[in-house]
Amino acid sequence: MSGFDSIVDQERIVRRLSRISRNEFIPHALLFTGPEGVGKKQAAKVFAMACNCLRGNKPVHAQRDGPHASSSERESEALPCGTCRSCRKIAADVHPDIIFLQPQKATIRISQIRDLCHILAMKPYEAGQRVVIISDAHTMSPEAGNSLLKMLEEPPDKTLLILTAPHSQNLLPTIVSRCQHFRFNPITHGTLMRLLTDDYGMQPKEADVLSRLANGSITKARTLVETGWCQHRKWILDMLIANEEARGPTGLNLLLAFSSRIAGSKSNLSDSLDTMKSWFRDLMIFPWAPDKVINKDRVDKIQALSQQMDSRLWVSHFDAVEKAQEMIAGNANPRLTMDVLMMHITGYSPS
Secondary structure (H helix, E strand, O other): OOOHHHOOOOOOHHHHHHHHOOOOOOOOOEEOOOOOOOHHHHHHHHHHHHHHHHHHHOOOOHOOOOOOOHHHHHHHOOOOOOOHHHHHHHHOOOOOOEEEEEEEEEOOHHHHHHHHHHHHOOOOOOOOEEEEEEOOOOEEEEHHHHHHHHHHHHOOOOEEEEEEEEEHOOOOOHHHHHOEEOOOOOHHHHHHHHHHHHHOOOOHHHHHHHHOOOOOHHHHOOOOHOOHHHHHHHHHHHHHHHHHHHOOOHHHHHHHHHHHHHHOOOOHHHHHHHHHHHHHHHHOOOOHHHHHHOOOOHHHHHHHHHHHOHHHHHHHHHHHHHHHHHHHHHHOOOOHHHHHOOOOOOOOHHH
């Protein structure tokens, strides 16, 4: 799939983009917001293809609907063919007039926007509609944001800018006001389930758990599978259960070793904490909503523990994990933060 059919669970957005690509007038700026991994960058590429598809040796956006064209024919014109020279170049990220701008060391810098302005001052090489895709636009420095704003106030000819960001609030209001806004939804649980069972051959129960942990993100679902997350998750839950069965010094020693291993794997630290939160969340809600638990493959253990302990304990643990996430996001020492978290979970209080 190379056209709009490659964008899943975003029917309303696909219809809007399809309509725009059939018009002779293309807006000078679009803003795609939504969680990571829901298709924003893919949609930007597909729209660039639709605006420059060479079907009939003319860009799709320059074709006029004939007076006798049927509605189904007009709908089909909105889809890029995916096979012409322009579509193939864009799909392979080698088209000279489709420009990708990404953060450098987590920030889009003023120098990148200045370089972009220099490029856009020249005519496109071959495209009827030059497209600039600025990924993670919320990471722009204040200087870069102001420079981009000047560009949006006097947009270059035959140039479309597409910005992606988690939320419009992350950007200057003046930038947002100059863009057509498209809000992408999280991918549905059912779609993620089908992805994991069809593409990776996972068993339904395991796919159900991972699709819930993915929080509506295709990217995260794929990453969880491809990094062997299933085994890591099993180890985390086994350790948390073992702690409840070995309260006291033994449990503390167990979790401090656990803390060392998790803190030492920085690439997995965020997902590890999310898994811990999902566990304590399940223990909190089970007495009232057993059908809403995430870790369904551990439902027997969840039921037993939720009956043995006061729900306020799980609320306290959940809050402690959330606080640890906030501290680590604020550049606190991961190992020290994890050790403090483990002491809280074991109920250890130094005398």
